[in-house]
Every structure is written in C-alpha cells, then in structure tokens.
Amino acid sequence: MEYHTQQLVVTRLPFFDERGEVSGAVAFVLLDDLQPLTPLVSKYRRLHQDLLAAKRALAKTGRSTRYHLGDFIGASPAALEAKRRARLAAARDIPVLLLGETGTGKEVLAQSIHSLSARSEGPFVGVNLAAIPENLLEAEFFGVAPGAFTGADKRMREGKFQRAQGGTLFLDEVGDMPLGLQAKLLRALQEREIEPLGSNQVVPVDVRVIAATSRDLDAMMAEGSFRSDLYYRLNVLEIKIPPLRGRRADIGILCESLLENICSGQERTEITDAAVVLLSQHDWPGNVRELRNVLERAFTMSESAEVLDEDTMRRVLPEPTSEPERLAEAPAETESTALDSSDIQCPDSDSSDSDSSDIRPLAEVLANAEADAIRAALARCRNNRTQAARLLGVSRSVFYDKLARLS
Numbered sequence: 001m002e003y004h005t006q007q008l009v010v011t012r013l014p015f016f017d018e019r020g021e022v023s024g025a026v027a028f029v030l031l032d033d034l035q036p037l038t039p040l041v042s043k044y045r046r047l048h049q050d051l052l053a054a055k056r057a058l059a060k061t062g063r064s065t066r067y068h069l070g071d072f073i074g075a076s077p078a079a080l081e082a083k084r085r086a087r088l089a090a091a092r093d094i095p096v097l098l099l100g101e102t103g104t105g106k107e108v109l110a111q112s113i114h115s116l117s118a119r120s121e122g123p124f125v126g127v128n129l130a131a132i133p134e135n136l137l138e139a140e141f142f143g144v145a146p147g148a149f150t151g152a153d154k155r156m157r158e159g160k161f162q163r164a165q166g167g168t169l170f171l172d173e174v175g176d177m178p179l180g181l182q183a184k185l186l187r188a189l190q191e192r193e194i195e196p197l198g199s200n201q202v203v204p205v206d207v208r209v210i211a212a213t214s215r216d217l218d219a220m221m222a223e224g225s226f227r228s229d230l231y232y233r234l235n236v237l238e239i240k241i242p243p244l245r246g247r248r249a250d251i252g253i254l255c256e257s258l259l260e261n262i263c264s265g266q267e268r269t270e271i272t273d274a275a276v277v278l279l280s281q282h283d284w285p286g287n288v289r290e291l292r293n294v295l296e297r298a299f300t301m302s303e304s305a306e307v308l309d310e311d312t313m314r315r316v317l318p319e320p321t322s323e324p325e326r327l328a329e330a331p332a333e334t335e336s337t338a339l340d341s342s343d344i345q346c347p348d349s350d351s352s353d354s355d356s357s358d359i360r361p362l363a364e365v366l367a368n369a370e371a372d373a374i375r376a377a378l379a380r381c382r383n384n385r386t387q388a389a390r391l392l393g394v395s396r397s398v399f400y401d402k403l404a405r406l407s
C-alpha cells in the first residue's frame with residue numbers, strides 16, 4: 001500500500017455485516033520486521049521507479065531535447081567559452097540570446113541549456129520565426145480562444161507559449177520577427193502572461209526564453225526594424241558562437257564526431273590528415289551544417305568504406321565561394337542573374353579542354369546553382385531572409401527549407 005511517499009506492507013482484515021457486505025476493515029502495518037519481505041519490497045520499489053520514469057518519458061514525448069552539451073563539439077577557446085556560458089545559462093533561469101551564423105550550433109546549444117537546467121523535465125518548444133507565415137505568427141505564439149472567429153475550433157488552440165509551460169521556449173531566428181509581434185512578445189515577457197487570440201482573458205505563463213539569430217541585431221535596432229527594449233529583455237546572457245572559419249582548429253575533432261554519427265551502425269570510417277587539411281582551407285559559409293553535408297556526401301561517394309582521403313574530399317567540396325561577394329558587389333543589372341554562366345560548359349564554346357571532367361551530374365550542377373543563388377541573395381540583403389526570399393521569388397518557408405539543406 002502507498003501512503004504519501006511511503007510504501008508499506010499491510011494486512012487488511014475486512015468486517016462483513018449480516019448481508020455479507022464489507023462494512024469496515026482493520027489493517028495491520030508491518031513496521032519493523034520487513035526482513036523476510038526484502039526481495040519483494042525491493043522488486044516493488046524498482047517497478048515503481050520504472051513506472052515513474054516511463055510516465056515522465058511519455059509526458060515528454062515529442063517535446064524532449066535531442067542534444068546535450070556533450071554534443072557541442074569543439075576545443076578551440078571560442079568553442080569552450082560558448083560552452084562555459086551555456087553551463088552558466090543552464091544554472092540560472094534567465095533569458096539567453098544565442099548569436100551565430102547559420103549552422104553554427106545555435107539549436108544544439110539551446111537544447112543543451114534546457115536539458116541541463118532545472119526545467120529539463122518540462123517541455124522544450126522551438127519556434128522558427130523565419131519559417132512561419134507572418135499572418136499566422138500571432139496564433140502560433142499565443143493560441144486561439146474557442147470560437148474566436150468563424151470557423152475557429154470549438155476548443156482552445158494552444159499556442160507555443162502554453163505548450164512551453166514550465167519549460168523552455170526557443171525563439172529561433174528572432175531577428176525575423178515582425179515589429180507588431182515584437183511588441184506583443186515584449187509584453188508577454190514583462191507581464192508573464194498572454195492573451196490568446198479572440199479571448200479577453202489572460203493566461204499566466206511560466207517559460208524561460210532562449211532566443212537565437214544569425215542577423216545583426218545592432219544594425220537592425222539602428223535602422224528601427226528590431227525593438228531595443230525587446231533586445232535588452234532577451235539579451236540577459238549573450239552567447240556568441242563563432243563561425244567555423246574562425247576556429248579552424250576544431251575541424252579535425254568535428255570530422256571525427258560527425259563521421260561517427262554519419263556511419264552509426266556501420267563500419268567506422270577514418271579521415272586522413274591530408275583530407276582534414278584540405279577541409280581546413282575551405283571557407284564554410286554554412287558552418288558545421290555544411291561540414292556535415294560535405295562529409296555525408298564524401299561518405300556516400302567514397303570508393304573505400306574505411307578511409308576518406310583528400311581526393312574524395314576534393315570531389316565533394318564546393319568550389320571556393322567567392323561568387324556571392326562578387327555578385328553582391330556587381331552592378332544592379334546583374335541582380336537577378338545568380339547563376340554564373342561560366343559554370344556551364346557548352347560543346348561549341350571555344351574551350352580547348354575537351355575532356356569531360358568538368359561535366360557534373362545535372363542534379364549537382366542545379367544544387368550548386370541554387371546554393372550560389374541563395375548565398376548571393378543573402379549577401380545582397382545583408383542576411384535578411386525575408387528580403388532574400390522575396391528577391392528569389394520563393395516563400396519564406398521554402399527559402400528557409402532550402403537554406404537548411406544548403407551545403
């Protein structure tokens with residue numbers, strides 16, 4: 001029997017009335033001599049613990065974190081400093097702002113902070129501001145009251161804030177947040193309460209906010225597209241994650257760890273020193289995400305399953321990426337010509353080089369052209385993704401999707 005938090009061994013004797021129904025009972029609690037029952041009691045306790053753990057796991061399904069601080073690989077001073085600050089952030093219930101280019105591990109750190117924090121049993125809810133259409137953002141954030149508008153659900157639709165209750169709300173690409181929503185977010189953070197759409201009641205919320213962006217918030221504040229009061233509210237503890245090209249010393253151990261992950265379950269693949277040196281010379285505009293993609297391609301293209309060598313790397317590494325800068329500085333009439341025609345070889349071009357080594361599979365050429373166009377658009381718009389997407393004529397969500405896969 002469970003009594004408060006104690007498990008007791010109890011014998012109960014029922015009292016029956018004339019009709020044979022139970023009218024009461026007397027219970028004997030075995031207090032001191034549990035010795036003979038020890039195996040049974042400890043088995044019971046173990047099962048009970050398992051049950052609690054399973055219940056906790058179930059409650060967290062879908063909202064738990066994939067990453068822990070050990071997953072953030074890097075031994076360079078800059079990487080160690082980022083980890084040190086993440087540990088600091090985990091120990092305190094304060095807002096955190098993660099700054100770094102795309103693919104530098106902002107999400108990895110955000111999840112790590114959550115899973116190290118006192119809120120780790122609570123939900124981790126991520127929301128990507130760049131991926132949600134502007135007109136849906138408010139409902140996504142604050143939820144919708146029952147019957148708020150014609151066609152609205154009869155039940156309350158929870159917003160991200162409600163779903164993160166007791167846990168962490170990760171605002172990814174916070175620099176892409178429209179000004180109107182910035183004001184509402186600021187209010188929610190100050191008052192610690194939100195008002196679901198179409199409701200006139202406030203709901204108290206208890207969440208820790210971790211925000212991240214690859215954009216230059218200082219410049220955005222200067223031009224008035226990001227509120228400085230919101231900035232100070234989010235930026236209680238700032239963690240800067242340096243781009244990969246700024247910590248090339250980490251490339252070796254990153255390769256080790258990423259390869260282990262890529263070939264999980266299969267024979268282990270090594271990478272030669274010369275291949276690592278070659279990788280260290282690349283500029284990595286897509287940072288660790290790009291490095292991972294390159295290694296994945298090398299792994300699938302490599303002739304030998306055991307080693308990735310320099311030659312394989314040379315084949316899968318993208319061309320040096322000086323194009324975006326060049327395009328960005330080019331005169332206006334070339335604005336939309338992101339695809340550099342020199343990438344394409346024609347039979348009648350007077351190129352004397354007639355062997356076919358320059359011909360690449362069409363899919364690869366197209367993927368490269370797309371990547372170049374995206375980088376060029378980003379460079380031109382100083383990393384403003386909404387503008388870049390507009391320039392390329394795709395929706396923000398399509399753009400973001402492509403950016404995530406960019407290698």
Ligand SMILES: Nc1ncnc2c1ncn2[C@@H]1O[C@H](COP(=O)(O)OP(=O)(O)O)[C@@H](O)[C@H]1O
Binds near residue numbers: 072074106
């Ligand atoms: N320091 C790191 N150590 C190991 N993997 C990393 C690191 N940084 C990024 N990654 C990997 O790179 C990819 C992109 O990371 P992510 O956290 O989504 O970047 P961001 O949010 O900054 O764009 C993921 O696959 C992640 O596992």
Ligand SMILES: [Mg+2]
Binds near residue numbers: 103106172
């Ligand atoms: Mg991200």
